[in-house]
Amino acid sequence: MPELRQDPVTKKWVVIAIERSKRPFDFPVRQENIKGGNCPFCVGNEDKTPPEIMAFREEGTEPDTPGWWVRVVPNKFPALDPKLNEAPEQNFYLKMPGAGVHEVLIESPDHDSSLDKHSSHQVREIFKAWRARYQALINREPLKYVQIFKNEGSIAGASLSHPHSQLIATPLVPPVIAEELKGTQEYYGDKGKCLYCDMISQELREKARIAVENDDFLSFCPFASRFPFETWIMPKWHQPGFEMIDDGMLSSLSEIVQKTVQKITGTLNNPPYNIVLHAAPAGYNDVAFYHWHLEILPRLTIVAGFEWGTGIIINPTPPEAAAEYLRNYDNEKNAEKERLSWQQIH
Amino acid sequence: MPELRQDPVTKKWVVIAIERSKRPFDFPVRQENIKGGNCPFCVGNEDKTPPEIMAFREEGTEPDTPGWWVRVVPNKFPALDPKLNEAPEQNFYLKMPGAGVHEVLIESPDHDSSLDKHSSHQVREIFKAWRARYQALINREPLKYVQIFKNEGSIAGASLSHPHSQLIATPLVPPVIAEELKGTQEYYGDKGKCLYCDMISQELREKARIAVENDDFLSFCPFASRFPFETWIMPKWHQPGFEMIDDGMLSSLSEIVQKTVQKITGTLNNPPYNIVLHAAPAGYNDVAFYHWHLEILPRLTIVAGFEWGTGIIINPTPPEAAAEYLRNYDNEKNAEKERLSWQQIH
Known part of the structure; x- marks a missing residue:
């Protein structure tokens, strides 16, 4: 269960993401350019992600099947978890359950495209998905903030190279x-x-x-x-x-x-x-x-x-x-x- | 001339280090494992650094010659420069000259040693040098703070692999x-x-x-x-x-x-x-x-x-x-x- 822990001096919070737990030999995380049918974000691999939250897709196609051009799914290894609602705990230190939402916005069915190469229509559709998810979450309790972000390249934190952005909604206003x-x-x-x-x-x-x-x-x-x-x-x-x-x-x-x-x-x-x-x-x-x-x-x-x-x-x-x-x-x-x-x- | 610029919203300062100026094709900075006589921090290459500020060295040896075991020199490409003393400038934005001190503490004459491998005597000598430089600068005007730090490995920001730490003294209390x-x-x-x-x-x-x-x-x-x-x-x-x-x-x-x-x-x-x-x-x-x-x-x-x-x-x-x-x-x-x-x- 992910935890939010507060530094008692600076009052800043960190997420201890136990679901993503790393042992010493699990580092470093490198970008995996998974291809050849194994990329979980590619068309045809819809069953490799949790069920989709929304998608822009051709009329008549079923959720979690091909036919989409933008697809939003829950993060498989969420940094924050919507099911948590325990109370904060304070002894000398303060911690609270890491309640929140963590989603992945798959920006294109094309594994090798990128923000600079997409058609202008595709870019608009990506931002439409950003707006739709933002609107759906910004007023949902106990969320206080919706952070949408994109990591491009492994040095910037992307662990998969298929074009995607992410959304993490937090139960506090970030510092x-x-x-x-x-x-x-x-x-x-x-x-x-x-x-x-x-x-x-x-x-x-x-x-x-x-x-x-x-x-x-x-x-x-x-x-x-x-x-x-x-x-x-x-x-x-x-x-x-x-x-x-x-x-x-x-x-x-x-x-x-x-x-x-x-x-x-x-x-x-x-x-x-x-x-x-x-x-x-x-x-x-x-x-x-x-x-x-x-x-x-x-x-x-x-x-x-x-x-x-x-x-x-x-x-x-x-x-x-x-x-x-x-x-x-x-x-x-x-x-x-x-x-x-x-x-x-x- | 390095500048300190303030973000008008967060009030945080950044150093625009023009002396270290980078054009688009100068990135990224990678760790250079310069050896074979070319490492500026190695014994015998004392002329490849600015003149030393202090050193722990064998009695009778001259500054900027071999015989030292810890050596402190000015950074050749300083992020802050002690000679600056212009007034801050404010139009809509606030900036001030990057006045400060930037030194390198060469931790060993041995290119291939490291903090975990040095003799315990050598580690003590390193911390003695830290303390000596700290004491020399903490009350010097217009400095307000002395930051000593060590970057080990290129991913942590070390641009040279010879064991060293750095000191940057700033004209403001850092955030x-x-x-x-x-x-x-x-x-x-x-x-x-x-x-x-x-x-x-x-x-x-x-x-x-x-x-x-x-x-x-x-x-x-x-x-x-x-x-x-x-x-x-x-x-x-x-x-x-x-x-x-x-x-x-x-x-x-x-x-x-x-x-x-x-x-x-x-x-x-x-x-x-x-x-x-x-x-x-x-x-x-x-x-x-x-x-x-x-x-x-x-x-x-x-x-x-x-x-x-x-x-x-x-x-x-x-x-x-x-x-x-x-x-x-x-x-x-x-x-x-x-x-x-x-x-x-x-």
């Missing part, structure tokens, strides 16, 4: 989000404005850190980037919760995410990366001070002793330099090159 | 330490006691998480371990600042660190790891609520999208299980085995 709420609430108290809205105005004024832009979103390398080529994608209009995004904005989001990811994978030669949703917790979806966004974190540097000791991250690439590389990357030309080499192989 | 001060100060306000002292009593009562123990120190896997086999080494007696450690305790510390590291490297087959000092910032060395300690962080798991998004870390190994493995590891027997195979090679 990163609590910190963001605190910072933006203080700013709102001071200035009566959303700090993220002001950040967008500042980025549009300075221009130096912008990577891509469309009608609804700005994609930029943040001023205090922790990672080389870190890129945030933020709605230009105030919107606290991800559940509020409508179909028009969802199309816009799909377009800018794919363009940004193409620029990053093209410029950096398919680096490992994480994509992380930051959105308002349950009950905060109409606040004036928070603003949802996506963070793309290329994993080219190593978080080492100094960073763990201090919480200060060393980034060798100024965001202004990164943004310039990304702006100068020509998506059209490279898509054409990519298409031609694809035709040669197939 | 991790600020958080620890806040948590321990609150506890002290509540209970009138040091939280870390109480943690030691609790661990001695429960016993399940203890790895090793000697007269002055406890080595244990913390209740809310973030990493499999994470181990903290803490003085049994209240002591806020690392500069206060006397020769007797320094011997005790060397002994328990080496024993713990031997258990970790033996049990986990030479895993990458970080060792991180947590100690009171400048001006806090006599407070009743803080307590210095070392954290050993084996790097067997990957910090992925969920962790970056939430700040909640998933650890698949319960600390009680890890501690049991470490306790059961027989240092004596394995040292004997190690000694025999070493004789076979040489």
Whole structure:
């Protein structure tokens, strides 16, 4: 049974995921590029996952059979478990049952595709699935937060290479989000404005850190980037919760995410990366001070002793330099090159 | 010139280390096992580093020549630079010059030795050098904190394999330490006691998480371990600042660190790891609520999208299980085995 344990000093929680328990000789976890019919996320292997929660599939096809193009299933080795509802336990230390939800969003039936290569329609369908699962869980008790994320490449934490993202819903507001709420609430108290809205105005004024832009979103390398080529994608209009995004904005989001990811994978030669949703917790979806966004974190540097000791991250690439590389990357030309080499192989 | 930039939302600082600047094709940094006379930390190559700051060396030998057994030099590519003293700059964002100190402590003249293999005398000499540099810098303006750390293995961030640790002194109290001060100060306000002292009593009562123990120190896997086999080494007696450690305790510390590291490297087959000092910032060395300690962080798991998004870390190994493995590891027997195979090679 997974446990949530609190550090008595920092008050931070960790998940002790006993279901995923590792003995000394079980390390390290490497990315398994399981193919040849053995990948549990491939078409035809629907019985290798727990029964599907939802899928976008051809009319008339049965759940857990082929015919889908996006499929959501429970994680087979969940970090948190929805069945738990015991009370917290405190002696000197505080712990509580790891109650929560852990799902996998299989992003494509094609084992070898990826976010930069999918059709634009497929990318929209992926984000539709993100929104559907987000909406289904954000107000469900005892959940307080829904974290959707994507790990691309083994260095970024992917244990299977078939394109997928994940959702973990937690029974508490995570510390990163609590910190963001605190910072933006203080700013709102001071200035009566959303700090993220002001950040967008500042980025549009300075221009130096912008990577891509469309009608609804700005994609930029943040001023205090922790990672080389870190890129945030933020709605230009105030919107606290991800559940509020409508179909028009969802199309816009799909377009800018794919363009940004193409620029990053093209410029950096398919680096490992994480994509992380930051959105308002349950009950905060109409606040004036928070603003949802996506963070793309290329994993080219190593978080080492100094960073763990201090919480200060060393980034060798100024965001202004990164943004310039990304702006100068020509998506059209490279898509054409990519298409031609694809035709040669197939 | 390195810059410190503040995230306007979380108020966290990052170092934009322009001296270490990376273009897209400079990634990733891999561990270079430079040998054959080219390792800048090897004996005879003293001219490949900046001039030494201090060394423990044979009487009569000159600085920057052979004859040393521990040698401290400035980092050739410093993340922070002591010469900077410009004022902070604020428009919408806040930045300040990256003023600070970055040193390398070369732990042995022997390229192939390591913390688990050094003689116990050598380990004591390393910690003497840690203390000497710590004492020299902790009260120097404008420094507020001295972070000593060790990265072992490329996955843990070591870019050179010759045994070494590093010191980075910062012009601000880092967020991790600020958080620890806040948590321990609150506890002290509540209970009138040091939280870390109480943690030691609790661990001695429960016993399940203890790895090793000697007269002055406890080595244990913390209740809310973030990493499999994470181990903290803490003085049994209240002591806020690392500069206060006397020769007797320094011997005790060397002994328990080496024993713990031997258990970790033996049990986990030479895993990458970080060792991180947590100690009171400048001006806090006599407070009743803080307590210095070392954290050993084996790097067997990957910090992925969920962790970056939430700040909640998933650890698949319960600390009680890890501690049991470490306790059961027989240092004596394995040292004997190690000694025999070493004789076979040489």
